[in-house]
Amino acid sequence: MNQLKPAVLSLVMLTLVTGVAYPLAVTGIAQVLFPFQANGSLIARGDAVVGSTLVGQPFDDPKYFWSRPSATGPMAYNGAVSSGSNLGPLSDDLTTAVQGRIEALRAADPGNTAPVPIDLVTASGSGLDPNISPAAARYQAGRVARIRNVPEAAVLSLVAQHTRGRQWGFFGEPVVDVLPLNLAVDELGTKQ
Amino acid sequence: MTVNGFLQVGMYVVVLLALAKPLGGFMARVYDGKSTWLSPVLRPLERLIYRVCGVDPDEGMTWKTYAVSMLLFNFLGLLVVYGLQRLQGILPLNPQGFAAVTPDSSFNTAASFATNTNWQGYVGEATMSYATQMLGLAVQNFVSAATGMAVLVALIRGFREAGSRTVGNFWVTLTRSTLYILLPLAIGLALVQTSQGVVQNFSAYRTVPLLQATSVTTPVKNADGNPVLDEKGEPKTETTAVTEQTLPMGPASSQIAIKQLGTNGGGFFNVNSAHPYENSTPLSNFFEVLALLLIGAALCYTFGQMVGDTRQGWAVLAAMTVIFVAMLALCEWAEYRGNPRHAAAGADIVASDVHPGGNMEGKEVRFGIANSALWATATTAASNGAVNAMHDSFTPLGGLVPLFMMQLGEVVYGGVGSGLYGMLVFAIIAVFVAGLMVGRTPEYLGKKIEAYEMKMAAIVILIPPIVVLGFTALAVVTDAGLASRFNKGAHGFSEILYAFSSMGNNNGSAFAGLSANVPFYNATGGLAMLMARYWLAIPTLAIAGSLAQKKHVPAGAGTLPTHTPLFVCMLIGVVIIVGVLTFVPALALGPIVEHLMLSQ
Numbered sequence: 001m002n003q004l005k006p007a008v009l010s011l012v013m014l015t016l017v018t019g020v021a022y023p024l025a026v027t028g029i030a031q032v033l034f035p036f037q038a039n040g041s042l043i044a045r046g047d048a049v050v051g052s053t054l055v056g057q058p059f060d061d062p063k064y065f066w067s068r069p070s071a072t073g074p075m076a077y078n079g080a081v082s083s084g085s086n087l088g089p090l091s092d093d094l095t096t097a098v099q100g101r102i103e104a105l106r107a108a109d110p111g112n113t114a115p116v117p118i119d120l121v122t123a124s125g126s127g128l129d130p131n132i133s134p135a136a137a138r139y140q141a142g143r144v145a146r147i148r149n150v151p152e153a154a155v156l157s158l159v160a161q162h163t164r165g166r167q168w169g170f171f172g173e174p175v176v177d178v179l180p181l182n183l184a185v186d187e188l189g190t191k192q
Numbered sequence: 193m194t195v196n197g198f199l200q201v202g203m204y205v206v207v208l209l210a211l212a213k214p215l216g217g218f219m220a221r222v223y224d225g226k227s228t229w230l231s232p233v234l235r236p237l238e239r240l241i242y243r244v245c246g247v248d249p250d251e252g253m254t255w256k257t258y259a260v261s262m263l264l265f266n267f268l269g270l271l272v273v274y275g276l277q278r279l280q281g282i283l284p285l286n287p288q289g290f291a292a293v294t295p296d297s298s299f300n301t302a303a304s305f306a307t308n309t310n311w312q313g314y315v316g317e318a319t320m321s322y323a324t325q326m327l328g329l330a331v332q333n334f335v336s337a338a339t340g341m342a343v344l345v346a347l348i349r350g351f352r353e354a355g356s357r358t359v360g361n362f363w364v365t366l367t368r369s370t371l372y373i374l375l376p377l378a379i380g381l382a383l384v385q386t387s388q389g390v391v392q393n394f395s396a397y398r399t400v401p402l403l404q405a406t407s408v409t410t411p412v413k414n415a416d417g418n419p420v421l422d423e424k425g426e427p428k429t430e431t432t433a434v435t436e437q438t439l440p441m442g443p444a445s446s447q448i449a450i451k452q453l454g455t456n457g458g459g460f461f462n463v464n465s466a467h468p469y470e471n472s473t474p475l476s477n478f479f480e481v482l483a484l485l486l487i488g489a490a491l492c493y494t495f496g497q498m499v500g501d502t503r504q505g506w507a508v509l510a511a512m513t514v515i516f517v518a519m520l521a522l523c524e525w526a527e528y529r530g531n532p533r534h535a536a537a538g539a540d541i542v543a544s545d546v547h548p549g550g551n552m553e554g555k556e557v558r559f560g561i562a563n564s565a566l567w568a569t570a571t572t573a574a575s576n577g578a579v580n581a582m583h584d585s586f587t588p589l590g591g592l593v594p595l596f597m598m599q600l601g602e603v604v605y606g607g608v609g610s611g612l613y614g615m616l617v618f619a620i621i622a623v624f625v626a627g628l629m630v631g632r633t634p635e636y637l638g639k640k641i642e643a644y645e646m647k648m649a650a651i652v653i654l655i656p657p658i659v660v661l662g663f664t665a666l667a668v669v670t671d672a673g674l675a676s677r678f679n680k681g682a683h684g685f686s687e688i689l690y691a692f693s694s695m696g697n698n699n700g701s702a703f704a705g706l707s708a709n710v711p712f713y714n715a716t717g718g719l720a721m722l723m724a725r726y727w728l729a730i731p732t733l734a735i736a737g738s739l740a741q742k743k744h745v746p747a748g749a750g751t752l753p754t755h756t757p758l759f760v761c762m763l764i765g766v767v768i769i770v771g772v773l774t775f776v777p778a779l780a781l782g783p784i785v786e787h788l789m790l791s792q
Contacts, residue, residue, distance in 0.1 A: 003257065003260055003261045003264055004264060005245070005246055006245040006246060006247050006261070006363050007261065007264040007265045007268055008268060009244055009245040009246070010241070010245050010247075010265060010363055010366065010367070011265065011268050011269060011272065011331075011335070013240075013241045013244055013245065014241075014331065014334065014335055014366075014367070014370055015272075015327060015331045017237070017370070017371070017375070018330065018331050018333075018334040018335070018370065018374075018375065018450075019326050019327045019328075019330055019331040020326070020327070022330075022375065022378065022379070022446060023326050023330065023443045023446040023447070025379070026379060026382045026383065026386075026392060026443075026445060026446040026449075027392050027393065027394065027443055027446070029383060030382070030383060030386040030392040030393075030445065031392070031393070033383070033386075033387070034383075034386045034387050037386055037387060037388065037389045037390070037391075037472075038386050038391060038392040038393055038445070039391065039393050039395070039441075040391050040393075040398060040439055040441060040469065041389045041472075042398070042400070042439075048401075049398070049400050050400065050401060050403065051400045051401070051402075051403065051437070052400065052439055052468075053389075054389050054468040054469060054472050055437070055439055055468055055469070056468075057402050057403055057404070057437060058402070058404065058406045059403070059404050060404075060406075061404050064403075064404055068557070074408045074409075074410055075406060075407070075408040075434050076406065077406075077437060078437075078438070079397075079437050079438040079439050079440060080317065080318060080397070080438040080440065081315055081317070081318055081462060082317065082440075082461050082462045082463040082466075082467050083462060083463060084463060084466070084554040084581075084582035084584070084585060084704065085553065085554065085582070085585060086554070086582055086584040086585060086678055086679075086703070086704050086705030087553065087584070087585055087679065087705070088584060088585065088679040088683035088686075088705070088786070089531050089533075089551065089553075089585065089586070089587050089588060089591075089683075089786070089790055090588075090679075090681070090682075090683060090786055090789055090790055091679055091683070094533075094553060094585075095533045095534075095537065098533070098534050098537050098539060099537045099538075102537055102538045102539060114540075115538060115539065115540035116538060116539050116540060117539070117540050117547050118530070118534060118539045118540055118541050118547070118548070118549060118550070118551075118552045119547070119548055119552045119557050121534070121537075121539050122534070122539075122551075122552040122553040122554075122555075123553060123554065124466075124554070124555065124556055124557070125463055125466030125554045125555050125556050125564075125579075125580065125581045125582045126463045126466040126467045126468060126556060127463070128467065128468055129468070129556050129557055129558075130468055131556070131557040131558055132557060133546060133547045133548055133557055134546040134547070135540070135544070135546040135547035136547070138546070166196070166474065167473055167474045167475050168475065170196070170199070170200070170203075171200065171473075171474035171475055171477070171478055172200075172473070172474020172475075172477065172558050172559060172560060172563060173474070173548050173557060173558060173559070173560035174545065174546060175557050175558050179403065182403055182404075183403065186403070
């Protein structure tokens, strides 16, 4: 039991180092070097904050590019409780959900018979995925252009502007940032 | 699998192995008390800690004192984490005003973080105050990892010393592991992550407007919390507009860095490293998944260096890497192949340069298939348990890989320290089996392996399967265990098997559909984690103590060399055969039958 004293004091000392000094030091350095990222990568429009580049928002209006399905509760893209669907591959609920999403996409865009990109009909891991694949954006470009009555080329050009290739040309997958893209699409307006 | 997928995964393995020697050599210097480039800064702090704690750094401990010190230290840590959760409602740094955590959940979480498991029954961003996260969870992330490293270093000293009653000083090894190894790496990783978008602040949660308003339908409840029924007797619902989104904040990056490096895995947010604020870009993902295995792989080199023959370390690392790459290939193949039911419904599941393809349920677009399968294999190879995709939604064979990796006993790289001491116990079994074949007394690293060591090694090998299969069996025959399943049929069984494989091997990842934050799983899981940690660490220290007393016997013509490809194959064979013999019947009831059903 003569190890009790070093046990208590080691825990106190190491708590001070790793539980107090370490997070405070990292916060201090991060706030100086990377203030935008450390505070949530918030998008500002004038004085107002309109969202984060990193956290997706729900879109199911045909005039917007739709985000990926989200399994957070009680509403999609609930940032307060991140969650995936956790449905297993054999789950009937999953199969039904995927079928329903494909039907909804086709109903919103009756002329489009191309296969639906898989990321557009499966729920993301976080429920907050800010991205869709370039294929999923192109799949929706015709619909967005038609409903807004603007040239498809203009919409595709916005898609291209908001597409980011693999990081350093190598890491991860190419992505489209959905919220910034939809903000840009809104600026394009809707012609009557 | 795409060409880019191969390149990303290939580069990962190359970088991991390339860093083993420089980091491993550095750690060997730290444990031998030699000066390093960090000493001018850290040596005064290290001395201060010894002085305050009344520790004489040159005083050796017998294995029993070493074990008692470890248990005392971890028990105090458990008490502190439990107390912080129960008292967080009245403690500062709680901007969201979270109430005290329930006793059973607090016990489970305290056991989980003290044992380096980091199983999470709770939802981080909706349960834990910043004070609990920092002072309780992040501290245990450091010191539970350092505890594993301290047990490993004692075992290495057991091989190295001769005629010695002591195996080193627990407090010194603990302090050095934390200060010189974990802390500098964590600071570097935390800053890299933040540069990519991982949050690090003390703000309250933010609220931002939604560009497109949405709505939510919820059941109406009366004052007692019971559902209100309409005229037809159906539960009444109300629809409310949702125009805002909550963005969680907090000192996340500092905690995430150590959760990766220390093979802890307990996320700051509920979905762990799938969360865009926890793992923002493919680059942050690369560094996080590298950190998962970095120290575990490098410790193999440390081991070789400390026993005076680096070939011994490379041989163990080679055995681990062969198993890892084989399992990784299976997981990548299964996930790229995707779910045939989605293709039948009209979805495109073929990967290309503009499309991730494969099985994207539960995965993030920025990571795609290659990085999600890589992470799943790495996090269960290490006893980490952090996730960047939902394992519950993996294809049957894709989900079998993380399940089986845990069941191998977390010895393929494994937890920092604990993975290698587990693998060295397997090496002792391997030389014993080889010794039986030729009828000679087995030796490993110049030490005779005799009845005492074999008894202890047998305990280390047998405890995890007994814990995993025993608790799984209990869960599937009790209503309390069955009630928590989210998916039905074979997949529901897989959820339970996964939960106890995870807790019974100190991993911490989950088939997260299982509602594990209930008294049954909190209690049984907490016990499983404590057994899996200490009933392995204590016999390992006993082996260390016994070996340290023995003389080195010179290698003779009959000695089995343990640095050759032959021994590497032998070691792989022992690990795989023990795992397969123990778990194939259980796997057949879960993922294997599921795969057959999906292929129909």
